[in-house]
Amino acid sequence: MRSLIGFIRRNVRDIHYVYNTLVSVNFTGTLLAIAVIALTLTIPSIFYVFMQNFKESTSDLTIGRNITIYLKNDVDSVVAFQIKDDLQSDDRIKSAELITKDDGLKSFASSMGISEHEVMGNAENPLPHAVVLIPSEEVEASTENLDLLVKEIKNNKYVEMVRVDRDWFKRINSITDAMRYITAVIAAILLLSLVFTLINTVSNRVLLHRNEIEVMKLVGATDLYIIRPYVYLGMWLGFLGCFVSWWLGTIVIFSTERYLNHVAEAYGTHIIFRGLNFRELLMMFVMSTVMCMLVSFISARSSINGIRPQ
Amino acid sequence: MIEFKSVSKIYQQGQIALQNISFKVNPGEFVYLTGHSGAGKTSLLQLIAVIERASIGQILFNEQDITDISLKNIPFLRRRIGMIFQDHHLMMNRTVAENVALPLLIRDYTEEESMDLVRQVLDKVGLRHKEEYYPYCLSTGEQQRVGIARAIVAHPDVILADEPTGNLDKGLSLDILDLFEMLHQDGTTVIMASHDIDLLATKPHRTLVLNRGHLVYDGEFSQFR
Numbered sequence: 001m002r003s004l005i006g007f008i009r010r011n012v013r014d015i016h017y018v019y020n021t022l023v024s025v026n027f028t029g030t031l032l033a034i035a036v037i038a039l040t041l042t043i044p045s046i047f048y049v050f051m052q053n054f055k056e057s058t059s060d061l062t063i064g065r066n067i068t069i070y071l072k073n074d075v076d077s078v079v080a081f082q083i084k085d086d087l088q089s090d091d092r093i094k095s096a097e098l099i100t101k102d103d104g105l106k107s108f109a110s111s112m113g114i115s116e117h118e119v120m121g122n123a124e125n126p127l128p129h130a131v132v133l134i135p136s137e138e139v140e141a142s143t144e145n146l147d148l149l150v151k152e153i154k155n156n157k158y159v160e161m162v163r164v165d166r167d168w169f170k171r172i173n174s175i176t177d178a179m180r181y182i183t184a185v186i187a188a189i190l191l192l193s194l195v196f197t198l199i200n201t202v203s204n205r206v207l208l209h210r211n212e213i214e215v216m217k218l219v220g221a222t223d224l225y226i227i228r229p230y231v232y233l234g235m236w237l238g239f240l241g242c243f244v245s246w247w248l249g250t251i252v253i254f255s256t257e258r259y260l261n262h263v264a265e266a267y268g269t270h271i272i273f274r275g276l277n278f279r280e281l282l283m284m285f286v287m288s289t290v291m292c293m294l295v296s297f298i299s300a301r302s303s304i305n306g307i308r309p310q
Numbered sequence: 311m312i313e314f315k316s317v318s319k320i321y322q323q324g325q326i327a328l329q330n331i332s333f334k335v336n337p338g339e340f341v342y343l344t345g346h347s348g349a350g351k352t353s354l355l356q357l358i359a360v361i362e363r364a365s366i367g368q369i370l371f372n373e374q375d376i377t378d379i380s381l382k383n384i385p386f387l388r389r390r391i392g393m394i395f396q397d398h399h400l401m402m403n404r405t406v407a408e409n410v411a412l413p414l415l416i417r418d419y420t421e422e423e424s425m426d427l428v429r430q431v432l433d434k435v436g437l438r439h440k441e442e443y444y445p446y447c448l449s450t451g452e453q454q455r456v457g458i459a460r461a462i463v464a465h466p467d468v469i470l471a472d473e474p475t476g477n478l479d480k481g482l483s484l485d486i487l488d489l490f491e492m493l494h495q496d497g498t499t500v501i502m503a504s505h506d507i508d509l510l511a512t513k514p515h516r517t518l519v520l521n522r523g524h525l526v527y528d529g530e531f532s533q534f535r
Contacts, residue, residue, distance in 0.1 A: 219388065
Protein backbone atom coordinates (compact mmCIF):
# COMPACT_ATOMS: atom_id res chain seq x y z
CA MET A 1 0.00 0.00 0.00
CA ARG A 2 2.82 2.33 1.00
CA SER A 3 4.70 1.59 -2.20
CA LEU A 4 1.53 2.16 -4.23
CA ILE A 5 0.99 5.55 -2.60
CA GLY A 6 4.67 6.30 -3.21
CA PHE A 7 4.29 5.29 -6.85
CA ILE A 8 1.24 7.56 -7.33
CA ARG A 9 2.91 10.48 -5.56
CA ARG A 10 6.05 10.06 -7.63
CA ASN A 11 4.07 10.04 -10.84
CA VAL A 12 2.02 13.09 -9.87
CA ARG A 13 5.30 14.82 -9.01
CA ASP A 14 6.72 13.84 -12.39
CA ILE A 15 3.69 15.23 -14.24
CA HIS A 16 4.13 18.48 -12.33
CA TYR A 17 7.82 18.42 -13.20
CA VAL A 18 6.99 17.86 -16.89
CA TYR A 19 4.88 21.00 -16.95
CA ASN A 20 7.35 23.13 -14.98
CA THR A 21 10.49 22.16 -16.78
CA LEU A 22 9.73 20.51 -20.11
CA VAL A 23 6.59 22.39 -21.21
CA SER A 24 6.73 25.87 -19.73
CA VAL A 25 10.42 26.31 -20.54
CA ASN A 26 9.70 25.98 -24.26
CA PHE A 27 5.99 26.67 -24.55
CA THR A 28 6.05 27.66 -28.23
CA GLY A 29 7.99 24.53 -29.09
CA THR A 30 5.44 22.44 -27.22
CA LEU A 31 2.55 24.09 -29.07
CA LEU A 32 4.28 23.50 -32.40
CA ALA A 33 4.85 19.84 -31.55
CA ILE A 34 1.15 19.47 -30.65
CA ALA A 35 0.21 21.18 -33.93
CA VAL A 36 2.40 18.81 -35.96
CA ILE A 37 0.91 15.77 -34.21
CA ALA A 38 -2.61 17.14 -34.72
CA LEU A 39 -2.10 17.74 -38.45
CA THR A 40 -0.43 14.36 -38.88
CA LEU A 41 -3.43 12.63 -37.34
CA THR A 42 -6.07 14.83 -38.97
CA ILE A 43 -5.28 14.06 -42.60
CA PRO A 44 -5.56 10.24 -42.43
CA SER A 45 -8.54 10.47 -40.08
CA ILE A 46 -10.38 12.72 -42.58
CA PHE A 47 -9.64 10.23 -45.36
CA TYR A 48 -10.86 7.42 -43.12
CA VAL A 49 -14.11 9.21 -42.31
CA PHE A 50 -14.73 10.05 -45.99
CA MET A 51 -14.09 6.43 -46.90
CA GLN A 52 -16.48 5.16 -44.25
CA ASN A 53 -19.18 7.60 -45.34
CA PHE A 54 -18.67 6.71 -48.99
CA LYS A 55 -18.99 3.02 -48.17
CA GLU A 56 -22.16 3.57 -46.19
CA SER A 57 -23.69 5.80 -48.85
CA THR A 58 -23.04 3.36 -51.68
CA SER A 59 -24.44 0.46 -49.67
CA ASP A 60 -27.89 1.97 -50.21
CA LEU A 61 -27.53 1.84 -53.99
CA THR A 62 -29.02 -1.54 -54.85
CA ILE A 63 -29.66 -0.89 -58.51
CA GLY A 64 -27.13 -2.70 -60.58
CA ARG A 65 -25.87 -4.74 -57.66
CA ASN A 66 -28.40 -7.43 -58.29
CA ILE A 67 -27.82 -10.92 -59.60
CA THR A 68 -30.49 -11.88 -62.13
CA ILE A 69 -31.16 -15.59 -62.63
CA TYR A 70 -33.04 -16.61 -65.76
CA LEU A 71 -34.62 -20.04 -65.40
CA LYS A 72 -35.07 -22.44 -68.29
CA ASN A 73 -38.21 -21.95 -70.37
CA ASP A 74 -39.71 -25.30 -69.39
CA VAL A 75 -39.52 -24.55 -65.64
CA ASP A 76 -43.01 -24.16 -64.25
CA SER A 77 -43.98 -21.62 -61.61
CA VAL A 78 -44.06 -24.18 -58.75
CA VAL A 79 -40.41 -25.07 -59.33
CA ALA A 80 -39.59 -21.38 -59.82
CA PHE A 81 -41.09 -20.55 -56.40
CA GLN A 82 -39.18 -23.48 -54.87
CA ILE A 83 -35.90 -22.19 -56.33
CA LYS A 84 -36.61 -18.68 -55.04
CA ASP A 85 -37.38 -20.04 -51.54
CA ASP A 86 -34.18 -22.11 -51.54
CA LEU A 87 -32.12 -19.07 -52.47
CA GLN A 88 -33.92 -16.93 -49.91
CA SER A 89 -32.86 -19.31 -47.11
CA ASP A 90 -29.17 -19.05 -48.09
CA ASP A 91 -27.16 -16.89 -45.61
CA ARG A 92 -25.17 -15.40 -48.43
CA ILE A 93 -28.29 -13.87 -49.95
CA LYS A 94 -29.91 -10.77 -48.49
CA SER A 95 -33.13 -11.01 -50.51
CA ALA A 96 -34.61 -12.97 -53.41
CA GLU A 97 -37.54 -11.90 -55.54
CA LEU A 98 -39.29 -14.04 -58.16
CA ILE A 99 -40.43 -12.35 -61.34
CA THR A 100 -42.71 -14.83 -63.08
CA LYS A 101 -42.97 -14.97 -66.87
CA ASP A 102 -46.38 -13.22 -66.62
CA ASP A 103 -44.97 -10.45 -64.43
CA GLY A 104 -42.09 -10.09 -66.88
CA LEU A 105 -44.42 -9.72 -69.82
CA LYS A 106 -46.62 -7.26 -67.94
CA SER A 107 -43.59 -5.17 -67.06
CA PHE A 108 -42.29 -5.29 -70.64
CA ALA A 109 -45.65 -4.29 -72.11
CA SER A 110 -46.00 -1.52 -69.57
CA SER A 111 -42.59 -0.15 -70.45
CA MET A 112 -43.63 -0.17 -74.15
CA GLY A 113 -46.95 1.51 -73.30
CA ILE A 114 -49.07 -1.22 -74.88
CA SER A 115 -51.14 -4.15 -73.62
CA GLU A 116 -49.81 -7.68 -73.15
CA HIS A 117 -52.12 -8.93 -75.90
CA GLU A 118 -50.72 -6.39 -78.32
CA VAL A 119 -47.20 -7.60 -77.58
CA MET A 120 -47.79 -11.32 -77.98
CA GLY A 121 -51.05 -11.72 -79.83
CA ASN A 122 -52.04 -15.35 -79.51
CA ALA A 123 -48.47 -16.58 -79.28
CA GLU A 124 -47.14 -18.16 -76.11
CA ASN A 125 -45.19 -15.97 -73.65
CA PRO A 126 -41.51 -16.64 -74.52
CA LEU A 127 -40.09 -14.98 -71.36
CA PRO A 128 -38.59 -17.25 -68.67
CA HIS A 129 -39.19 -16.98 -64.94
CA ALA A 130 -36.47 -14.86 -63.33
CA VAL A 131 -35.19 -14.52 -59.78
CA VAL A 132 -33.54 -11.25 -58.72
CA LEU A 133 -31.06 -11.62 -55.83
CA ILE A 134 -29.35 -9.08 -53.63
CA PRO A 135 -26.25 -10.70 -52.14
CA SER A 136 -25.22 -10.24 -48.51
CA GLU A 137 -22.58 -7.63 -47.59
CA GLU A 138 -19.88 -10.29 -47.09
CA VAL A 139 -20.43 -11.66 -50.57
CA GLU A 140 -20.65 -8.19 -52.01
CA ALA A 141 -17.34 -7.17 -50.51
CA SER A 142 -15.46 -10.08 -52.02
CA THR A 143 -15.20 -10.89 -55.71
CA GLU A 144 -14.18 -14.46 -54.87
CA ASN A 145 -17.27 -15.09 -52.77
CA LEU A 146 -19.47 -13.57 -55.44
CA ASP A 147 -17.91 -15.79 -58.14
CA LEU A 148 -18.45 -18.84 -55.95
CA LEU A 149 -22.13 -17.99 -55.42
CA VAL A 150 -22.70 -17.41 -59.15
CA LYS A 151 -20.95 -20.68 -59.97
CA GLU A 152 -23.15 -22.60 -57.54
CA ILE A 153 -26.30 -21.03 -58.99
CA LYS A 154 -25.20 -21.81 -62.53
CA ASN A 155 -24.79 -25.47 -61.60
CA ASN A 156 -28.51 -25.70 -60.84
CA LYS A 157 -30.12 -27.73 -63.66
CA TYR A 158 -33.11 -25.36 -63.90
CA VAL A 159 -30.96 -22.28 -64.45
CA GLU A 160 -30.44 -21.06 -68.01
CA MET A 161 -28.34 -17.95 -67.38
CA VAL A 162 -27.02 -15.79 -64.55
CA ARG A 163 -26.28 -12.12 -65.09
CA VAL A 164 -24.18 -10.04 -62.68
CA ASP A 165 -23.37 -6.40 -63.14
CA ARG A 166 -19.72 -6.88 -62.32
CA ASP A 167 -18.68 -3.50 -63.57
CA TRP A 168 -20.60 -1.81 -60.81
CA PHE A 169 -19.12 -4.07 -58.17
CA LYS A 170 -15.68 -3.65 -59.58
CA ARG A 171 -16.04 0.11 -59.77
CA ILE A 172 -17.21 0.39 -56.18
CA ASN A 173 -14.63 -2.04 -54.90
CA SER A 174 -11.79 -0.46 -56.82
CA ILE A 175 -12.71 3.04 -55.63
CA THR A 176 -12.94 1.81 -52.04
CA ASP A 177 -9.69 -0.13 -52.37
CA ALA A 178 -7.92 2.87 -53.88
CA MET A 179 -9.18 5.13 -51.10
CA ARG A 180 -8.14 2.61 -48.49
CA TYR A 181 -4.68 2.31 -50.03
CA ILE A 182 -4.22 6.06 -50.35
CA THR A 183 -5.31 6.50 -46.74
CA ALA A 184 -2.84 3.85 -45.59
CA VAL A 185 0.05 5.34 -47.59
CA ILE A 186 -0.65 8.90 -46.42
CA ALA A 187 -1.06 7.68 -42.85
CA ALA A 188 2.26 5.81 -43.03
CA ILE A 189 4.14 8.80 -44.45
CA LEU A 190 2.64 11.20 -41.93
CA LEU A 191 3.22 8.76 -39.11
CA LEU A 192 6.86 8.62 -40.06
CA SER A 193 7.06 12.41 -40.02
CA LEU A 194 5.35 12.39 -36.62
CA VAL A 195 7.92 9.94 -35.28
CA PHE A 196 10.80 12.11 -36.56
CA THR A 197 9.22 15.28 -35.17
CA LEU A 198 8.73 13.67 -31.79
CA ILE A 199 12.27 12.25 -31.73
CA ASN A 200 13.57 15.73 -32.51
CA THR A 201 11.38 17.39 -29.86
CA VAL A 202 12.34 14.93 -27.13
CA SER A 203 16.05 14.94 -28.06
CA ASN A 204 16.08 18.74 -27.93
CA ARG A 205 14.46 18.70 -24.50
CA VAL A 206 17.00 16.17 -23.27
CA LEU A 207 19.86 18.33 -24.56
CA LEU A 208 18.28 21.39 -22.96
CA HIS A 209 18.41 19.58 -19.61
CA ARG A 210 21.80 17.99 -20.13
CA ASN A 211 23.36 19.49 -16.99
CA GLU A 212 20.40 18.44 -14.89
CA ILE A 213 20.59 14.89 -16.25
CA GLU A 214 24.32 14.75 -15.47
CA VAL A 215 23.61 15.76 -11.88
CA MET A 216 20.84 13.17 -11.63
CA LYS A 217 23.19 10.47 -12.86
CA LEU A 218 25.85 11.56 -10.38
CA VAL A 219 23.51 11.29 -7.40
CA GLY A 220 22.42 7.81 -8.48
CA ALA A 221 19.25 8.24 -10.53
CA THR A 222 18.54 5.29 -12.78
CA ASP A 223 17.97 5.86 -16.50
CA LEU A 224 14.32 4.90 -16.07
CA TYR A 225 13.89 7.57 -13.40
CA ILE A 226 15.41 10.19 -15.70
CA ILE A 227 13.42 9.03 -18.73
CA ARG A 228 10.02 9.04 -17.00
CA PRO A 229 9.26 12.77 -17.35
CA TYR A 230 10.02 12.57 -21.08
CA VAL A 231 7.60 9.67 -21.45
CA TYR A 232 4.96 11.79 -19.71
CA LEU A 233 5.79 14.62 -22.09
CA GLY A 234 5.19 12.22 -25.00
CA MET A 235 1.93 11.09 -23.43
CA TRP A 236 0.63 14.65 -23.14
CA LEU A 237 1.78 15.58 -26.63
CA GLY A 238 0.04 12.51 -28.06
CA PHE A 239 -3.16 13.09 -26.12
CA LEU A 240 -3.42 16.83 -26.81
CA GLY A 241 -2.38 16.36 -30.45
CA CYS A 242 -5.16 13.82 -30.86
CA PHE A 243 -7.67 16.11 -29.15
CA VAL A 244 -6.85 18.99 -31.49
CA SER A 245 -6.91 16.60 -34.45
CA TRP A 246 -10.39 15.39 -33.48
CA TRP A 247 -11.82 18.93 -33.53
CA LEU A 248 -9.90 19.91 -36.64
CA GLY A 249 -11.14 16.80 -38.45
CA THR A 250 -14.73 17.40 -37.36
CA ILE A 251 -14.64 20.98 -38.65
CA VAL A 252 -13.14 19.92 -41.99
CA ILE A 253 -15.56 17.03 -42.50
CA PHE A 254 -18.71 18.95 -41.75
CA SER A 255 -17.63 22.06 -43.63
CA THR A 256 -17.13 20.03 -46.81
CA GLU A 257 -20.37 18.05 -46.43
CA ARG A 258 -22.38 20.61 -48.48
CA TYR A 259 -19.96 20.51 -51.41
CA LEU A 260 -19.73 16.73 -51.50
CA ASN A 261 -23.50 16.46 -51.43
CA HIS A 262 -23.65 18.58 -54.59
CA VAL A 263 -21.62 15.82 -56.25
CA ALA A 264 -23.71 13.07 -54.66
CA GLU A 265 -26.93 14.67 -55.90
CA ALA A 266 -25.68 14.30 -59.47
CA TYR A 267 -25.75 10.53 -58.87
CA GLY A 268 -29.20 10.67 -57.31
CA THR A 269 -28.08 10.08 -53.77
CA HIS A 270 -27.51 12.04 -50.59
CA ILE A 271 -24.69 11.55 -48.16
CA ILE A 272 -25.33 11.99 -44.44
CA PHE A 273 -21.93 12.57 -42.94
CA ARG A 274 -20.93 11.16 -39.61
CA GLY A 275 -17.63 11.72 -37.81
CA LEU A 276 -15.66 9.14 -35.87
CA ASN A 277 -17.76 7.00 -33.54
CA PHE A 278 -16.81 6.45 -29.88
CA ARG A 279 -14.85 3.26 -30.59
CA GLU A 280 -12.88 4.80 -33.43
CA LEU A 281 -12.20 7.93 -31.40
CA LEU A 282 -11.04 5.93 -28.40
CA MET A 283 -8.76 3.89 -30.62
CA MET A 284 -7.30 7.05 -32.13
CA PHE A 285 -6.62 8.53 -28.67
CA VAL A 286 -5.08 5.32 -27.36
CA MET A 287 -2.94 4.81 -30.46
CA SER A 288 -1.73 8.40 -30.52
CA THR A 289 -0.94 8.50 -26.80
CA VAL A 290 0.74 5.11 -26.66
CA MET A 291 2.73 5.72 -29.84
CA CYS A 292 3.97 9.11 -28.64
CA MET A 293 4.91 7.61 -25.27
CA LEU A 294 6.79 4.81 -26.97
CA VAL A 295 8.67 7.10 -29.37
CA SER A 296 9.49 9.48 -26.49
CA PHE A 297 10.78 6.58 -24.42
CA ILE A 298 13.04 5.32 -27.21
CA SER A 299 14.25 8.80 -28.13
CA ALA A 300 14.87 9.87 -24.52
CA ARG A 301 16.59 6.60 -23.73
CA SER A 302 19.03 6.88 -26.60
CA SER A 303 19.74 10.58 -25.88
CA ILE A 304 20.18 10.00 -22.14
CA ASN A 305 22.44 7.00 -22.74
CA GLY A 306 24.79 9.33 -24.58
CA ILE A 307 25.10 11.71 -21.63
CA ARG A 308 27.99 10.88 -19.34
CA PRO A 309 28.53 12.82 -16.13
CA GLN A 310 31.85 14.66 -15.88
CA MET B 311 35.98 0.33 2.41
CA ILE B 312 37.81 1.39 -0.77
CA GLU B 313 40.77 -0.49 -2.13
CA PHE B 314 42.81 0.10 -5.29
CA LYS B 315 44.91 -2.85 -6.46
CA SER B 316 47.50 -1.93 -9.12
CA VAL B 317 45.07 0.35 -10.90
CA SER B 318 46.01 2.22 -14.08
CA LYS B 319 43.88 4.53 -16.14
CA ILE B 320 44.83 5.21 -19.73
CA TYR B 321 42.51 7.40 -21.80
CA GLN B 322 41.63 6.59 -25.41
CA GLN B 323 44.07 9.19 -26.73
CA GLY B 324 46.84 7.22 -24.99
CA GLN B 325 47.20 9.73 -22.13
CA ILE B 326 48.15 7.96 -18.90
CA ALA B 327 46.20 9.45 -15.99
CA LEU B 328 47.03 6.91 -13.29
CA GLN B 329 49.71 4.26 -13.16
CA ASN B 330 49.85 1.22 -10.91
CA ILE B 331 48.03 2.79 -7.96
CA SER B 332 47.45 0.72 -4.84
CA PHE B 333 46.00 1.94 -1.53
CA LYS B 334 43.24 1.19 0.91
CA VAL B 335 40.88 3.55 2.71
CA ASN B 336 39.26 2.21 5.87
CA PRO B 337 35.73 3.05 7.06
CA GLY B 338 35.56 6.36 8.94
CA GLU B 339 38.91 7.60 7.65
CA PHE B 340 39.54 11.15 6.40
CA VAL B 341 41.98 11.05 3.50
CA TYR B 342 43.46 13.93 1.53
CA LEU B 343 44.35 13.44 -2.09
CA THR B 344 46.80 16.01 -3.28
CA GLY B 345 49.21 16.82 -6.08
CA HIS B 346 49.68 19.35 -8.86
CA SER B 347 47.07 20.00 -11.53
CA GLY B 348 46.95 17.02 -13.88
CA ALA B 349 48.45 14.68 -11.28
CA GLY B 350 45.41 12.37 -11.52
CA LYS B 351 43.33 13.39 -8.48
CA THR B 352 40.07 13.82 -10.37
CA SER B 353 40.65 10.64 -12.39
CA LEU B 354 41.11 8.69 -9.18
CA LEU B 355 37.86 10.00 -7.71
CA GLN B 356 36.08 9.33 -11.02
CA LEU B 357 37.21 5.70 -10.89
CA ILE B 358 35.65 5.29 -7.44
CA ALA B 359 32.33 6.76 -8.66
CA VAL B 360 32.59 4.77 -11.93
CA ILE B 361 32.40 7.93 -13.99
CA GLU B 362 35.47 6.42 -15.63
CA ARG B 363 36.57 2.79 -15.76
CA ALA B 364 39.98 1.46 -14.78
CA SER B 365 42.08 0.25 -17.71
CA ILE B 366 44.10 -2.17 -15.57
CA GLY B 367 43.80 -3.38 -11.97
CA GLN B 368 40.98 -3.88 -9.54
CA ILE B 369 38.90 -1.51 -7.42
CA LEU B 370 36.96 -2.75 -4.40
CA PHE B 371 34.15 -0.82 -2.71
CA ASN B 372 32.99 -2.36 0.54
CA GLU B 373 34.75 -5.53 -0.61
CA GLN B 374 32.70 -5.60 -3.78
CA ASP B 375 34.64 -5.52 -7.06
CA ILE B 376 33.39 -2.48 -8.96
CA THR B 377 35.98 -2.56 -11.74
CA ASP B 378 33.55 -4.07 -14.22
CA ILE B 379 30.29 -3.19 -12.51
CA SER B 380 27.34 -3.43 -14.90
CA LEU B 381 25.70 -0.23 -16.22
CA LYS B 382 22.44 -0.97 -14.47
CA ASN B 383 24.18 -1.28 -11.08
CA ILE B 384 26.13 1.98 -11.33
CA PRO B 385 23.26 4.19 -10.03
CA PHE B 386 22.92 1.99 -6.94
CA LEU B 387 26.66 2.24 -6.27
CA ARG B 388 26.54 6.03 -6.66
CA ARG B 389 23.75 6.20 -4.09
CA ARG B 390 26.32 5.01 -1.55
CA ILE B 391 28.67 7.83 -2.50
CA GLY B 392 28.20 11.55 -1.86
CA MET B 393 30.01 13.58 -4.48
CA ILE B 394 31.07 17.21 -4.12
CA PHE B 395 32.56 19.19 -6.99
CA GLN B 396 34.49 22.39 -7.41
CA ASP B 397 31.75 23.85 -9.62
CA HIS B 398 28.94 22.53 -7.34
CA HIS B 399 26.86 20.88 -10.12
CA LEU B 400 23.62 22.43 -8.85
CA MET B 401 20.35 22.69 -10.75
CA MET B 402 19.78 26.39 -11.19
CA ASN B 403 16.06 26.02 -11.91
CA ARG B 404 15.38 24.31 -8.58
CA THR B 405 15.42 25.77 -5.10
CA VAL B 406 18.07 24.94 -2.53
CA ALA B 407 15.68 22.52 -0.82
CA GLU B 408 14.81 20.81 -4.11
CA ASN B 409 18.48 20.43 -4.99
CA VAL B 410 19.27 18.91 -1.64
CA ALA B 411 16.21 16.64 -1.79
CA LEU B 412 17.18 15.11 -5.14
CA PRO B 413 19.11 12.08 -3.75
CA LEU B 414 16.11 11.33 -1.51
CA LEU B 415 13.50 11.66 -4.24
CA ILE B 416 15.30 9.18 -6.48
CA ARG B 417 15.16 6.77 -3.53
CA ASP B 418 11.35 7.15 -3.43
CA TYR B 419 11.17 9.13 -0.20
CA THR B 420 7.93 11.08 0.13
CA GLU B 421 7.97 14.89 -0.06
CA GLU B 422 7.38 15.12 3.72
CA GLU B 423 10.12 12.65 4.62
CA SER B 424 12.51 14.38 2.23
CA MET B 425 11.79 17.85 3.58
CA ASP B 426 12.41 16.73 7.16
CA LEU B 427 15.83 15.37 6.25
CA VAL B 428 16.61 18.32 3.97
CA ARG B 429 15.92 20.80 6.82
CA GLN B 430 18.10 18.81 9.21
CA VAL B 431 21.00 18.85 6.80
CA LEU B 432 20.51 22.51 5.84
CA ASP B 433 20.70 23.31 9.56
CA LYS B 434 24.00 21.47 9.63
CA VAL B 435 25.49 23.53 6.79
CA GLY B 436 23.90 26.77 8.05
CA LEU B 437 21.53 27.35 5.15
CA ARG B 438 18.15 26.54 6.68
CA HIS B 439 17.01 30.13 6.20
CA LYS B 440 17.72 29.95 2.47
CA GLU B 441 15.91 26.74 1.58
CA GLU B 442 13.54 28.52 -0.82
CA TYR B 443 16.30 30.44 -2.60
CA TYR B 444 17.50 29.52 -6.06
CA PRO B 445 21.22 28.69 -6.25
CA TYR B 446 21.99 31.70 -8.45
CA CYS B 447 20.91 33.94 -5.56
CA LEU B 448 23.59 32.44 -3.31
CA SER B 449 27.29 33.22 -2.95
CA THR B 450 29.86 30.70 -4.20
CA GLY B 451 30.54 29.55 -0.65
CA GLU B 452 26.84 29.04 -0.01
CA GLN B 453 26.46 27.14 -3.29
CA GLN B 454 29.24 24.84 -2.17
CA ARG B 455 27.41 24.26 1.09
CA VAL B 456 24.32 23.30 -0.86
CA GLY B 457 26.46 20.81 -2.79
CA ILE B 458 27.74 19.40 0.50
CA ALA B 459 24.22 19.21 1.93
CA ARG B 460 23.07 17.29 -1.16
CA ALA B 461 26.03 14.91 -0.84
CA ILE B 462 25.37 14.05 2.81
CA VAL B 463 21.56 14.14 2.98
CA ALA B 464 21.13 10.45 2.16
CA HIS B 465 23.88 9.34 4.57
CA PRO B 466 26.32 7.88 2.02
CA ASP B 467 29.08 5.44 2.98
CA VAL B 468 31.74 7.76 1.64
CA ILE B 469 32.09 11.38 0.55
CA LEU B 470 34.26 12.19 -2.44
CA ALA B 471 35.11 15.88 -2.66
CA ASP B 472 36.95 17.10 -5.74
CA GLU B 473 38.60 20.48 -5.07
CA PRO B 474 35.61 21.62 -2.99
CA THR B 475 37.42 24.82 -1.97
CA GLY B 476 38.88 25.56 -5.40
CA ASN B 477 36.76 28.67 -5.95
CA LEU B 478 36.65 29.91 -2.39
CA ASP B 479 38.74 32.33 -0.39
CA LYS B 480 40.74 31.23 2.63
CA GLY B 481 38.01 31.94 5.22
CA LEU B 482 35.27 30.11 3.31
CA SER B 483 37.66 27.23 2.57
CA LEU B 484 38.27 26.79 6.26
CA ASP B 485 34.54 26.79 6.93
CA ILE B 486 34.05 24.04 4.34
CA LEU B 487 36.94 22.04 5.80
CA ASP B 488 35.31 22.39 9.23
CA LEU B 489 32.15 20.91 7.75
CA PHE B 490 34.06 17.90 6.43
CA GLU B 491 35.74 17.55 9.79
CA MET B 492 32.32 17.51 11.42
CA LEU B 493 31.12 14.80 9.02
CA HIS B 494 34.26 12.82 9.76
CA GLN B 495 33.61 13.13 13.49
CA ASP B 496 30.14 11.68 12.80
CA GLY B 497 31.85 8.60 11.33
CA THR B 498 31.59 9.33 7.60
CA THR B 499 34.49 8.33 5.37
CA VAL B 500 35.80 11.36 3.49
CA ILE B 501 38.20 11.50 0.56
CA MET B 502 39.00 15.07 -0.36
CA ALA B 503 41.11 16.09 -3.33
CA SER B 504 42.84 19.45 -3.11
CA HIS B 505 46.03 21.03 -4.35
CA ASP B 506 45.98 23.60 -1.53
CA ILE B 507 48.62 22.25 0.80
CA ASP B 508 48.34 25.21 3.19
CA LEU B 509 44.64 24.53 3.67
CA LEU B 510 45.20 20.83 4.30
CA ALA B 511 47.89 21.69 6.84
CA THR B 512 45.28 23.34 9.05
CA LYS B 513 43.66 19.98 9.77
CA PRO B 514 46.17 17.25 8.99
CA HIS B 515 45.04 13.75 8.05
CA ARG B 516 46.34 10.79 6.11
CA THR B 517 47.50 12.09 2.72
CA LEU B 518 47.90 10.46 -0.69
CA VAL B 519 50.18 12.41 -3.00
CA LEU B 520 49.95 11.93 -6.73
CA ASN B 521 52.53 13.04 -9.24
CA ARG B 522 51.92 12.54 -12.99
CA GLY B 523 49.69 9.57 -12.31
CA HIS B 524 51.96 7.87 -9.77
CA LEU B 525 51.18 7.54 -6.09
CA VAL B 526 54.38 8.99 -4.58
CA TYR B 527 53.33 9.26 -0.95
CA ASP B 528 50.81 7.59 1.35
CA GLY B 529 51.10 8.56 4.99
CA GLU B 530 50.50 11.19 7.63
CA PHE B 531 50.40 14.79 6.42
CA SER B 532 53.00 15.98 8.93
CA GLN B 533 55.62 13.52 7.65
CA PHE B 534 54.89 14.42 4.03
CA ARG B 535 55.67 18.08 4.67
